[in-house]
Amino acid sequence: MRLHLPSLRVSLRVPLLAAAAVFLFVTATTQIALRMAGHRMDLEAERLGRVYLDGLSAAVLPAIRAGSVTALDEALIRATGFYEGIREAGLVVGTPDGRQISSAGVDPEPHWPAPFLRDNRNSAWEVSPDRAAVWVQRPLRDAGEVVAILAAKLDVSAITRRRLQLRAAMLAFGLAVGVMGGALAALAARQAMRPVLGVTAALDRAGAGRIAPIPDTALPPANTEAARLAAAFNAMVAHVAERERLARRLEERERGAVLGRLAATIAHEVRNPLAGMLTAVESAHAAGDDRDERAEALEMIERGLRQIERVVSSTLAQHRDNGPPRPLQSADFEDLRVLVSPEAARRAVGLDWRARLPQPFPVDAPPLRQAALNLLLNAVAATSAGGRVGLEAAIEADGGLLLAVEDEGPGVPAAARLRLLGVADPASDEASPGLGLEVVALIARRLRAQVAVEPGRKGLGNRVALRVPPADLLAEAMVRA
Incomplete structure (x- = not known):
């Protein structure tokens, strides 16, 4: 029997499977014990029936030897109720060829006669459909020759009731033990899985972005598989933290290198036009009223300013949010x-x-x-x-x-x-x-x-x-x- 629990988490699935396994084992064991006990009881009842026929044979054999039907009837009447603990529903004696010659007892049932009256003249043990009565039958031998057939209908309703009561009690006991055993198995499985569940919870937190080592107070017992798993997880967390620290340092260095390269580029781009503009200003001061010299100086200043404007625009474009x-x-x-x-x-x-x-x-x-x-x-x-x-x-x-x-x-x-x-x-x-x-x-x-x-x-x-x-x-x- 295979159980499918796909929608449950492992933390619930494993305890439930353990509980189900224990419950099924106890229930199956109880059923097997009941069957074995029932079979044993059937064998004991059959042995008791044979013992009863042994005593009945000794009581009726003298009458059969004498050939007296009256003596046979009296022997059957005396045998009825003689044995304590056995209640006869009927006693029947027949000839070897299957004809009834004497009977005794109460409440005969014509629809369920003795086996030899139904052409079964051998030893027999037949149980009624409602298991309230049985026919036990044996050929009676004298000097090695079959001289009669003895059949006794025994009332076993009390035994059947006790058997049913015992069956119900054992079933209830088995169910109780199965439920208790299943609950204990579930608790034991849950307890055994707790260290692994702790590591699983830490992995879930790491998957959600909250990477943190398992604290010492929550570590599984030492020298166990769960302890090695937790140690491996903590080592992984330490490596991740070290990698993040190195990545941040590398990022800071890279950012510093980029900023330094950008600053050097801007300084170079701005320094050249500034030098030309300063030279143009000096030329304009030295030119006096010479319009050509002043125009050339202004043109140089305009070119320098345009180049600086380009540098500033490019820098802004590089860092602007568009x-x-x-x-x-x-x-x-x-x-x-x-x-x-x-x-x-x-x-x-x-x-x-x-x-x-x-x-x-x-x-x-x-x-x-x-x-x-x-x-x-x-x-x-x-x-x-x-x-x-x-x-x-x-x-x-x-x-x-x-x-x-x-x-x-x-x-x-x-x-x-x-x-x-x-x-x-x-x-x-x-x-x-x-x-x-x-x-x-x-x-x-x-x-x-x-x-x-x-x-x-x-x-x-x-x-x-x-x-x-x-x-x-x-x-x-x-x-x-």
């Missing part, structure tokens, strides 16, 4: 054209716009726009007057987005190329690659985009391409992040 993400649309490229056109016109640089976006692309648009703007402004600044800067945006065959900016300048310096590819060497002595390219590299890592720096198609300048993965891969990467 609200919830929205998909990239064709209108974003038109906005980029409007933002870049004044600077391109001031430097006499042409713009080639090849942005084909048939439908919105599911990517966080504001940071990608900022990366494209920084690349375009760097490209315009690197391209000489009369040159051209190109923007290309299209959906590739794999469903990803290609965003490329091409210029006709002298080329991206090695330090800037490494920084864009995310493998910049902090110990490099080359000039800083610029805060705008730093922002592009950070945004590319955030969007899981691949950055490629290639030669320009006309053999001039560089082509910086960002390849954003397809929407499903991008979403999966962001969820993992």
